[in-house]
Amino acid sequence: xIRYTVRRLLEAVPILIGIVTLIFLLLHLAPGDPATAYFNxxxxxxxIDRMRENLGLDRPLHEQYLxxxxxxxxxxxxxxxxxxxxxADVIRDALPNTLLLSAVSLVLxxxxxxxxxxxxxxxxxxxxxxxxxxxxxxxxSMPGFWLGLMLILAFSSPAxxxxxxxPISGVTSIDYEFMGPIERIVxxxxxxxxxxxxxxxxxxxxxxxxxxxxxxxxxxxxxxxxARAKGLxxxxxxxKHALRNALIPIVSLLGLYLPLLFGGSVVIEVVFSWxxxxxxxxxxxxxxxxxxxxxxxxLFGVLVLGANLLADLSxxxxxxxxxxx
Amino acid sequence: xxxxxxSSVMAAALVAGACAGEPPVEEPDPAAVPAAERxxxxxxxxxxxxxxxxxxxxxxxxxxxxxxxxxxxMTLLRYDDELQPEPYLARSWTVGPDSNEVVxxxxxxxxxHDGTPTTAYDVAFTFDRVKDPAVPYPNRSxxxxxxxxxxxxxxxxxxxxxxxxxLLHGWTALPIMPRHILEGTPPEDLATHPxxxxxxxxxxxFRFVEHLPGDRWIFEANPDFPAELGGRPYLDRLVYRxxxxxxxxxxxxRSGGVDMYVRVAPVFVDRIEAxxxxxxxxxxxxxxxxxxxxxxxxxxxxxSVRRALTMAxxxxxIVEVVRHGLATPAAGPVGAWHWAxxxxxxxxxxxxxxxxxILESAGWRDADGDGVRERDGVRFxxxxxxxxxxxxxxxxxxxxxxxxxxxxxxxxxxxxxQSVIADVTSPERRFDAFLLSWTQGLVLDExxxxxxxxxxxxxxxxxxxxxxxxxxxxxxxRATDRSAQEGLIRRYDTMLAADQPFTFLYVEKRxxxxxxxxxxxxxxxxxxxxxxxxxxxxxx
Numbered sequence: 001x002i003r004y005t006v007r008r009l010l011e012a013v014p015i016l017i018g019i020v021t022l023i024f025l026l027l028h029l030a031p032g033d034p035a036t037a038y039f040n041x042x043x044x045x046x047x048i049d050r051m052r053e054n055l056g057l058d059r060p061l062h063e064q065y066l067x068x069x070x071x072x073x074x075x076x077x078x079x080x081x082x083x084x085x086x087x088a089d090v091i092r093d094a095l096p097n098t099l100l101l102s103a104v105s106l107v108l109x110x111x112x113x114x115x116x117x118x119x120x121x122x123x124x125x126x127x128x129x130x131x132x133x134x135x136x137x138x139x140x141s142m143p144g145f146w147l148g149l150m151l152i153l154a155f156s157s158p159a160x161x162x163x164x165x166x167p168i169s170g171v172t173s174i175d176y177e178f179m180g181p182i183e184r185i186v187x188x189x190x191x192x193x194x195x196x197x198x199x200x201x202x203x204x205x206x207x208x209x210x211x212x213x214x215x216x217x218x219x220x221x222x223x224x225x226x227a228r229a230k231g232l233x234x235x236x237x238x239x240k241h242a243l244r245n246a247l248i249p250i251v252s253l254l255g256l257y258l259p260l261l262f263g264g265s266v267v268i269e270v271v272f273s274w275x276x277x278x279x280x281x282x283x284x285x286x287x288x289x290x291x292x293x294x295x296x297x298x299l300f301g302v303l304v305l306g307a308n309l310l311a312d313l314s315x316x317x318x319x320x321x322x323x324x325x
Numbered sequence: 326x327x328x329x330x331x332s333s334v335m336a337a338a339l340v341a342g343a344c345a346g347e348p349p350v351e352e353p354d355p356a357a358v359p360a361a362e363r364x365x366x367x368x369x370x371x372x373x374x375x376x377x378x379x380x381x382x383x384x385x386x387x388x389x390x391x392x393x394x395x396x397x398x399m400t401l402l403r404y405d406d407e408l409q410p411e412p413y414l415a416r417s418w419t420v421g422p423d424s425n426e427v428v429x430x431x432x433x434x435x436x437x438h439d440g441t442p443t444t445a446y447d448v449a450f451t452f453d454r455v456k457d458p459a460v461p462y463p464n465r466s467x468x469x470x471x472x473x474x475x476x477x478x479x480x481x482x483x484x485x486x487x488x489x490x491x492l493l494h495g496w497t498a499l500p501i502m503p504r505h506i507l508e509g510t511p512p513e514d515l516a517t518h519p520x521x522x523x524x525x526x527x528x529x530x531f532r533f534v535e536h537l538p539g540d541r542w543i544f545e546a547n548p549d550f551p552a553e554l555g556g557r558p559y560l561d562r563l564v565y566r567x568x569x570x571x572x573x574x575x576x577x578x579r580s581g582g583v584d585m586y587v588r589v590a591p592v593f594v595d596r597i598e599a600x601x602x603x604x605x606x607x608x609x610x611x612x613x614x615x616x617x618x619x620x621x622x623x624x625x626x627x628x629s630v631r632r633a634l635t636m637a638x639x640x641x642x643i644v645e646v647v648r649h650g651l652a653t654p655a656a657g658p659v660g661a662w663h664w665a666x667x668x669x670x671x672x673x674x675x676x677x678x679x680x681x682x683i684l685e686s687a688g689w690r691d692a693d694g695d696g697v698r699e700r701d702g703v704r705f706x707x708x709x710x711x712x713x714x715x716x717x718x719x720x721x722x723x724x725x726x727x728x729x730x731x732x733x734x735x736x737x738x739x740x741x742x743q744s745v746i747a748d749v750t751s752p753e754r755r756f757d758a759f760l761l762s763w764t765q766g767l768v769l770d771e772x773x774x775x776x777x778x779x780x781x782x783x784x785x786x787x788x789x790x791x792x793x794x795x796x797x798x799x800x801x802x803r804a805t806d807r808s809a810q811e812g813l814i815r816r817y818d819t820m821l822a823a824d825q826p827f828t829f830l831y832v833e834k835r836x837x838x839x840x841x842x843x844x845x846x847x848x849x850x851x852x853x854x855x856x857x858x859x860x861x862x863x864x865x
Contacts, residue, residue, distance in 0.1 A: 032743030039750070040463070040763065043463045044466050047462070079517055083538065084378040085519070085521075149573075152573050152576050156576035169568055171540065174564055271570050273569060275540040283375070
């Protein structure tokens with residue numbers, strides 16, 4: 001297991017270098033550069049040239065690449081052109097917000113998805129199954145940003161009763177500073193509800209579909225019939241024998257959904273004004289803020305590879321038939 | 326992303342219900358609240374864009390400029406509502422007999438928020454950095470004619486300069502920076518100093534509290550702000566929030582999370598006006614939208630053809646449909662916000678028939694009957710590039726329709742903003758026509774865009790050249806008083822309108838939406854925050 005992990009980690013290194021190299025090339029192939037962000041009749045071209053010079057953008061491409069790579073390997077992510085501060089600070093501020101949002105969504109995806117899928121499987125072809133199937137397909141096909149906007153409109157509407165009002169943007173309230181510790185936690189949780197729902201609900205619907213199929217397959221197995229024949233209660237049959245086996249293929253979905261979550265966070269963070277990595281990356285691409293784009297894509301790469309590894313490892317832990325070596 | 330119909334119906338039903346159900350309440354009058362009772366509260370200003378830095382040497386957008394000049398720092402002078410400089414950090418100034426020397430007398434009761442007095446040394450320091458080639462201060466051209474600074478006393482500083490028009494303009498836009506904090510930093514490292522983003526120290530009506538990047542800036546009232554300038558602001562706190570999606574921003578405004586939504590998207594205008602809790606303030610703003618014609622293309626060589634294209638485009642309809650009335654069709658580059666604007670000027674009228682006749686006489690005829698004119702085997706068919714803004718995409722489509730009516734084929738080409746900029750500023754001018762808008766300076770010196778000797782430089786997009794116009798543009802900055810300038814600026818405006826190197830589409834009316842509880846705010850072309858010291862919250 002340890003050897004397997006180490007091997008996977010070593011394999012990740014060339015992949016990550018490939019990712020950053022590709023991103024670097026794509027970025028510099030795209031038209032424009034950070035200095036063109038100053039497109040303005042009042043800024044003279046000489047100032048723009050000076051800016052290019054200060055940012056090192058007048059150097060040949062391979063030189064810029066090597067310079068970036070060198071400082072990157074010494075742990076220096078460089079300096080954000082558009083935010084006027086070190087990239088390390090940009091990440092320090094934004095990454096926790098994205099991880100928090102993704103973690104909450106992930107819990108939502110698997111808890112809600114598995115619960116709904118299990119209920120559907122147990123009550124196959126019942127009215128409940130049909131209704132939840134319809135609803136989950138409906139939710140599954142909804143774009144996250146649209147759902148987000150609808151939630152924002154609904155929850156900001158004057159028709160919404162006061163006790164149901166939830167914050168529609170940002171991570172904390174304006175008076176957060178003046179709150180006590182408990183109030184602060186409540187405030188943060190309230191701010192998480194809508195964005196994590198919008199980010200996760202479509203995937204939760206997806207997981208529910210998988211869960212339903214997986215559990216139905218298990219329920220049809222001989223050992224379930226045996227368990228029933230032993231006279232176990234249906235509850236025990238499902239919870240103890242069927243569910244655990246049905247969950248095995250679901251775990252592998254983790255590796256599939258995490259990249260989706262990080263990708264989705266770009267849009268959701270813009271809609272909900274959530275100051276996370278997704279938005280930082282999006283703004284950086286628009287502003288051609290190369291160092292931020294590079295660092296952010298590298299981090300997303302690490303997160304996705306890490307998630308895949310985690311999924312494979314947990315697969316091995318849950319299913320004793322799978323050996324990692 | 327339009328507001329769904331049902332929610333406005335719901336809102337309307339609610340308003341109607343409220344009106345029908347309750348007896349009319351006596352409107353409390355904010356003007357009746359005495360000044361002493363106006364103190365307190367937090368006002369939240371929100372916009373789509375991030376405010377990146379409080380370092381005035383690196384400011385790059387309009388809201389950032391405002392927070393620096395009006396909130397955290399002080400400029401030497403500020404503009405009154407007729408664009409005349411008035412004292413601010415400078416108590417008074419004297420201009421030498423030949424306009425080659427200016428002496429500023431500073432206030433002696435202004436302190437940096439860390440307690441250090443603001444002095445003439447700060448002014449000289451700021452000036453030196455602005456002039457330093459290692460510092461890419463975007464508005465350096467305002468100080469081109471300013472040569473050197475000499476501190477005459479703790480609150481007195483003398484500048485030598487070459488005489489020029491709008492002598493003092495640069496000082497209304499340049500916040501004075503604290504020497505005692507920034508002096509030790511080499512000029513080329515100023516951009517990376519944490520002063521700009523995490524520990525700014527100002528001397529203006531508000532003090533810095535906190536910056537949560539990507540989220541908000543928090544400021545609090547400066548109790549030591551000079552009484553002569555109004556003293557401590559009424560507000561306890563001022564917060565700027567970034568809300569990057571306009572629907573979310575409007576929802577926040579409507580539900581009370583935001584007190585002012587700056588530069589409202591035109592689609593919300595009707596709903597703001599219908600909402601009793603909101604008010605809309607609209608004013609002419611130095612930003613205009615235009616179509617630039619690449620005069621290196623055979624279609625756009627002649628001024629009469631370019632005029633015909635302008636006449637074929639119904640700009641009033643564009644203003645109504647796309648801007649919901651928040652704009653005025655433009656005659657030339659000088660908008661109603663400018664003091665030299667001639668209110669008698671009329672933009673070229675929408676006249677598709679005359680436009681067609683002009684094209685016909687210029688030799689552009691539709692001989693093959695395919696609906697598109699041609700001349701010498703060249704079809705009058707070209708691309709209009711624009712960025713992915715919804716507003717501009719709609720304009721491009723309308724223009725396509727108008728031009729089709731006069732036998733000209735325009736194909737909208739919608740691309741990411743930076744890609745468009747890279748093409749239109751390239752030396753080889755990789756575009757036929759493009760549609761964008763931009764914000765002008767309050768002092769009009771636009772030689773970079775029009776002068777013959779700037780052809781090939783990034784901002785001379787159209788390669789248009791008129792030596793007569795060059796002469797006028799060169800004499801504007803040399804005219805040292807406004808009466809001499811007025812005629813020149815008006816000539817500049819009419820000459821460009823006659824030649825139409827651009828089709829000047831419209832001058833924006835910038836509009837801000839305010840919750841009614843926010844009092845004392847009257848945004849105009851100087852910005853939303855010019856009067857922030859006297860904002861207050863009315864809570865009946």
